[in-house]
Structures are given as structure tokens and as C-alpha cells.
Amino acid sequence: MAGIQNERSAWLARNILPYEGAIRARIAAWRMPKFIDVDDIIQETYSKMASLDEVTHILNPKAYFTSAARNVFLIRVRREKVVSITSLFEVNYAEFSSEDPQPDQEAADRQQLYQLGRAIQALPEPARSVLELRVSGDLGYRQIGDRVGLSENAVQKLMTKSLKALAQQIGRNSGPETGADRPLHRLRVVDGNG
Amino acid sequence: MAEYPTSSEIAAVAAEWAVLHDAGDLTADEQTAFDAWIGQDTRCLGAFARASAILVSLRRARVLETGVATFDTDAKSDDLLDMEQPIAGRRITRRRMLAFACTVPIVGAVATFGFSKASSAKTYTTARGEMRTIPLPDGSTVSLNTDTTIRVEGKADTQSILLEYGEAFFDIIGSDGRQCVIRAGDVQISAKQTSFSVRQLSLDQPVEITVRLGSVLVQPATQRTALPSAIVRANSRAAVSSARGIQTRKLRPAEVDKDLAWREGMLAFEDMPLAQATAQFERYNDVSFHLIGERARSQTITGLYNSRDPIGFARMAAQSLGLRFEQGANGEIIIRG
Numbered sequence: 136m137a138g139i140q141n142e143r144s145a146w147l148a149r150n151i152l153p154y155e156g157a158i159r160a161r162i163a164a165w166r167m168p169k170f171i172d173v174d175d176i177i178q179e180t181y182s183k184m185a186s187l188d189e190v191t192h193i194l195n196p197k198a199y200f201t202s203a204a205r206n207v208f209l210i211r212v213r214r215e216k217v218v219s220i221t222s223l224f225e226v227n228y229a230e231f232s233s234e235d236p237q238p239d240q241e242a243a244d245r246q247q248l249y250q251l252g253r254a255i256q257a258l259p260e261p262a263r264s265v266l267e268l269r270v271s272g273d274l275g276y277r278q279i280g281d282r283v284g285l286s287e288n289a290v291q292k293l294m295t296k297s298l299k300a301l302a303q304q305i306g307r308n309s310g311p312e313t314g315a316d317r318p319l320h321r322l323r324v325v326d327g328n329g
Numbered sequence: 330m331a332e333y334p335t336s337s338e339i340a341a342v343a344a345e346w347a348v349l350h351d352a353g354d355l356t357a358d359e360q361t362a363f364d365a366w367i368g369q370d371t372r373c374l375g376a377f378a379r380a381s382a383i384l385v386s387l388r389r390a391r392v393l394e395t396g397v398a399t400f401d402t403d404a405k406s407d408d409l410l411d412m413e414q415p416i417a418g419r420r421i422t423r424r425r426m427l428a429f430a431c432t433v434p435i436v437g438a439v440a441t442f443g444f445s446k447a448s449s450a451k452t453y454t455t456a457r458g459e460m461r462t463i464p465l466p467d468g469s470t471v472s473l474n475t476d477t478t479i480r481v482e483g484k485a486d487t488q489s490i491l492l493e494y495g496e497a498f499f500d501i502i503g504s505d506g507r508q509c510v511i512r513a514g515d516v517q518i519s520a521k522q523t524s525f526s527v528r529q530l531s532l533d534q535p536v537e538i539t540v541r542l543g544s545v546l547v548q549p550a551t552q553r554t555a556l557p558s559a560i561v562r563a564n565s566r567a568a569v570s571s572a573r574g575i576q577t578r579k580l581r582p583a584e585v586d587k588d589l590a591w592r593e594g595m596l597a598f599e600d601m602p603l604a605q606a607t608a609q610f611e612r613y614n615d616v617s618f619h620l621i622g623e624r625a626r627s628q629t630i631t632g633l634y635n636s637r638d639p640i641g642f643a644r645m646a647a648q649s650l651g652l653r654f655e656q657g658a659n660g661e662i663i664i665r666g
Contacts, residue, residue: 141468145502147382148389149470174336181375191462194594241541241586248542251390269351270388271522273506276352291348299344302383303337 143185150196151184153243155306158201162208171211180204247305254301261285262293269294336372343376351384385468388502388522389542450482455495458613458637460592467505472498474591475613475636483507496528498592501543516569517550523563526589530612535570539580539588547575596636600629603646603664610639617661618643624666625652 151158155177162173180203184190193199255266261283268279276294277287285293346363349355355363367373455461455473463471463481465488473479477495481488490499492513501509503521511518513529516536523543529536538545540561547569549556559575561567564585567577580588587597596613598606604626607618613636620626628650634642643662647654652666 141385141466141502141504142464142470144378144381144385145464145468145470145500147378148385149500152379152382152386172336174340175372178336178339178372178375178379181378182371182373183375185374185378191464241582241589245582248386248390251386255387255390266387270384270390287352291352294348294351295345298348298380298383299341301387302340302344302380305383 143190146190147181147184149244150190150193151181151200152305153247154197154200158197158204159306161201162204165205165208167208168212171208176204176207176211179207183207251301251305254304258297258300262297265290265293266297334370336376339370339372339376340380342366343373343380346377347380347384350381385502385504388504389524450480450489452478452480454478457615460594465509467502467507469499469501469503469509472500472592474498492527492529494529496526496530496591498524498526498589500524512550515550515554515556515571517548519546519548525561535568535573535576538567538569539585540565540567541585541589590633591636594636596634597632598634599631601631602627602629603650606630606642606646607639607662607664610636610642613637614639616640619657619661619663621663622652622666624650625664628652628666 159173159177162176167173180200183203184200190196255263258266264283265279265285268274268282269276274282276290279285280287280290283290346366349359349363367377453461453463453471453473455475455477457476459473459475461473463473463479465471465481466483467488469488471479471481471490474496477497478493479495479497480491480493483489486507488507488509490509490511492511499509499511499520501520501523503509509520511520511527513527513536514532518525518527518538520543523545524541525543525545526539526541527536528538538547538561540563542563544560544562546558546560547556547567548558555571556569557574559567559577561575561577564582565577565579566585566588567575569575587599590597596606596609598609604620607620610616611618616639618639630646630650632645634645639662640656643654643664646652647664650666652664655663655665657663
């Protein structure tokens with residue numbers, strides 16, 4: 136049965152989410168072929184992190200995630216087989232060093248929580264009240280609906296919309312546009328530009 | 330979803346699934362549909378994991394903003410068994426303390442507070458220099474520092490944790506609505522959505538609580554304990570003892586982080602007397618320090634050090650303080666001044 140345990144979600148929330156901005160910026164600097172999308176890499180890497188048996192032994196989660204993303208990237212590049220040799224060599228392998236100094240975990244975490252807090256405040260009503268009721272209390276979706284005068288279904292839809300919007304914002308305040316809406320182009324011809 | 334969906338299309342569907350999981354148990358049909366969706370593309374599980382993690386973060390962000398959680402003040406002494414206090418003033422080593430706990434007369438097969446008869450309680454221990462993180466069912470975590478023992482039991486409405494000895498950091502999410510109640514010596518700490526550490530290195534010293542996020546409720550653990558109740562908020566440290574009550578001090582966030590540097594394998598000192606600093610290193614390593622001379626004992630040290638490198642620390646400290654460092658025949662670390 137696929138899915139994700141609460142523990143893993145909490146671990147990702149504490150150890151990976153605060154660094155997403157920095158990780159995206161690093162990935163974007165890898166000078167990728169046009170057909171590879173940063174968001175695809177991020178999602179696949181999250182899949183790998185979610186599937187690991189154990190994560191508590193990982194001392195430097197940010198470096199671990201970045202290394203895993205590098206592997207995802209290399210596998211994709213090899214799979215496409217349409218990238219010219221030159222452009223592969225152009226990729227700066229020095230970027231892949233995991234000799235990162237220990238990131239200041241507490242500061243990154245606190246900063247992201249502040250940003251999320253502000254993002255919650257910026258939500259329109261009734262989405263904001265619905266989300267605040269859900270994450271700060273023990274109210275179920277139906278109870279929230281009763282309280283704000285909406286159906287359980289409507290509450291769920293509002294939560295989904297808010298979550299989608301917030302998910303877009305995380306990790307994207309810094310770094311270049313990733314063009315997430317661009318569908319993957321499959322090149323049939325070797326592209327000298329890589 | 331389309332033939333080859335974009336990552337944002339996948340993210341949109343992932344948000345729906347994350348909210349559905351958050352709303353309650355999936356029906357059999359929903360579960361089948363979910364499993365099928367996960368199988369469609371390697372990115373799906375990742376997008377779902379990310380969305381779920383964001384929901385967790387929203388919960389924590391909310392606590393940070395308000396700084397207050399509601400407490401169930403009724404969950405208290407009824408569950409607790411009195412633990413006879415040993416004579417104060419003697420430095421109780423961990424072994425002696427555990428041995429003592431075993432000789433206390435046990436009433437109704439309950440060994441320590443809150444634990445039920447058919448005890449599903451689990452004990453976790455770290456050796457010297459070891460650190461462990463224990464996940465709790467609702468996604469909360471307990472991180473044990475060096476030389477620490479805790480006992481954990483989950484019940485219908487409470488998650489009970491006994492800190493027998495040592496230091497632990499608690500990241501409580503409370504996503505299942507349960508309250509988390511921690512006991513250390515005479516002190517009971519209730520937490521719902523909060524991050525804080527608790528330290529008790531000997532029974533004759535106060536229980537130290539450092540709150541990073543959210544707030545905790547501190548109460549006496551038994552009816553016979555002479556202690557007030559108080560709420561300790563984020564960015565403060567409380568020293569709790571029957572003798573002196575609850576003494577709270579506000580901290581800057583950077584000071585809180587320093588207190589928690591051990592979680593990243595470091596020790597942070599600011600104007601700490603060398604004798605205290607070396608005592609810290611003895612918690613994490615199998616070494617003994619000998620400080621000889623007045624200067625060696627009283628000079629203070631500042632800096633960030635690797636907790637598992639006592640020799641490196643001694644060398645650097647000696648150098649910066651103008652003291653002499655050497656190692657004895659049995660591996661003792663000697664600092665003279």
C-alpha cells in the first residue's frame with residue numbers, strides 16, 4: 136500500500152522543506168538541457184526520500200537531498216540519450232560536492248515558518264479561516280464546515296486550493312523561474328546547445 | 330491526468346490527495362484510486378510527500394504565530410504514582426537512580442507515572458556520545474542526547490513520556506489531537522504543538538526546560554510536590570525545582586539555538602568556565618579531564634566545538650587561554666595553568 140507515514144512527512148517538513156529554495160537555486164545552476172524540468176527532478180527526489188526505509192541516520196539532509204537530485208538528473212540525461220557529449224562535459228561536476236558546511240538548521244526552519252505564517256495571513260476568506268481552524272485545532276472537516284457555514288465538501292475544496300497555492304510558493308521566493316508549466320519536450324535531434 | 334502530465338498538474342492532484350488523507354481514513358475505493366495514481370508516475374509519490382509535509386509545516390507555523398496552545402489541565406495527578414524522593418544533595422549517578430527506581434514499592438504493577446498495567450511502554454536509551462531520534466505515532470519526534478533514558482507510552486488521549494535521566498528534545502506536532510505529557514523528577518510538562526528540550530542530569534539539580542516554539546505547561550507531578558504551575562513560552566528557559574519553584578529567563582533565539590547545538594553534534598559555549606565546559610565534554614565522551622591550577626579552573630571559554638572531539642577542544646582551549654595541555658598515561662586530559 137503506497138502512502139506516507141506521519142513520521143516521514145514530519146521529517147521532510149523539518150529537514151527538507153526549509154532548504155527547498157536553496158536546493159532549487161543550486162539545481163537551476165546545473166545548466167540543464169531544456170528538456171529537463173527542475174520541478175520534475177524535485178518531485179522525483181521527494182519520491183526517493185519518501186521511499187527510504189530509514190531517514191533518522193541522515194546527518195546532513197540538505198546535502199543528501201541535493202546528491203539524490205543529482206542522481207535523478209544524471210539518470211534522466213542518460214535515458215534521453217540525445218544530449219551531445221559536449222554539453223555533458225559542460226556540466227560543472229564541482230557543483231556536486233557534498234562538502235557543504237552544516238547548514239544552520241534552526242535558522243532555516245524558523246525563517247520558513249515565519250514565511251508560511253505570513254502566507255497564511257495573505258489567504259482570502261473563507262479559505263484562511265478554514266485553514267487556520269484545521270491546522271490549529273482538533274476540528275474535523277465537517278465541524279469546520281458547520282462553524283463557517285459550508286459543506287464538508289466545500290471545506291475540502293478550499294483546503295486543497297490553499298495547499299496548492301502555498302505549495303507553489305515554498306522554495307520559490309528565491310532563485311530563477313523554473314517554468315513549471317512547460318511540458319517536457321522530447322528532442323529527436325541531437326541539440327548542440329545541450 | 331494527461332498522457333505525460335506536467336509537474337504542476339501532478340502537484341495539483343497531489344494536493345487533493347493530501348487533503349483527502351488529512352480529512353480522515355480513505356474508503357476502499359479511494360485507496361485503490363490513490364494506489365493507482367501513485368503507480369502512474371515516479372513523481373506522484375514525491376509530490377504527495379511534499380504536500381503532506383507542507384500540511385505539517387502549516388501546523389507548526391500556526392503555533393509559532395500565536396505562541397499559544399490550549400492545554401487540558403485535567404490530565405494530571407490521578408494517573409501518577411508517587412515516586413519517593415531519594416535524599417537530596419547527593420549526586421545521583423544514572424545507575425544508582427535506575428537501581429533506586431527498581432526498589433521503590435510498586436503499587437498495582439505500575440512502575441512509573443501514567444503507565445498502564447499491561448504496559449506497552451517502551452524504553453529508549455543512548456550510550457555516551459550517542460544520539461537517537463524516536464518517532465512517535467503522530468509524527469512528533471523525541472531526540473535523545475548523550476547518555477539519556479526515556480520511557481514512552483501511548484494511551485487513548487495522552488502520549489506519556491518519562492525522562493528518567495539525561496536530555497531530550499521534543500518536537501510535538503499533536504496531529505492526532507492527543508496531548509503529550511512528559512515527566513522528569515517532580516515536574517510534569519504538558520505540550521501540544523511545540524518544540525522544546527528537557528534536561529535533568531541529577532535529582533538534586535533543577536529540571537531545565539528550554540522552549541523553542543510554542544509553549545508548555547509546567548505543573549507539579551504529584552499532589553505532594555510543592556510547585557506552582559506556569560506556562561513557559563517560546564524563547565525562554567525555565568529551571569524548575571521544589572526548592573526554588575519555577576525560575577524563567579527570556580532568551581534571544583540565537584541563545585536558544587546554542588542550547589540546542591548538541592543536536593548537530595556541537596557544543597556552544599559563551600563565557601563558560603572551563604571546569605563546566607570540560608564537564609560537558611565528559612557527558613559525550615569516555616574521557617576524564619583534570620584541571621590543575623587556579624587559572625585552568627576559572628578561565629572562561631567561548632566558541633562552537635565538536636562534541637565528540639574532547640582532545641581537539643582541550644588543545645584549542647589551552648592555546649587560546651595560554652594554558653598547557655597534555656595527555657596522561659591513562660588517556661586523561663590534563664590542562665594546567
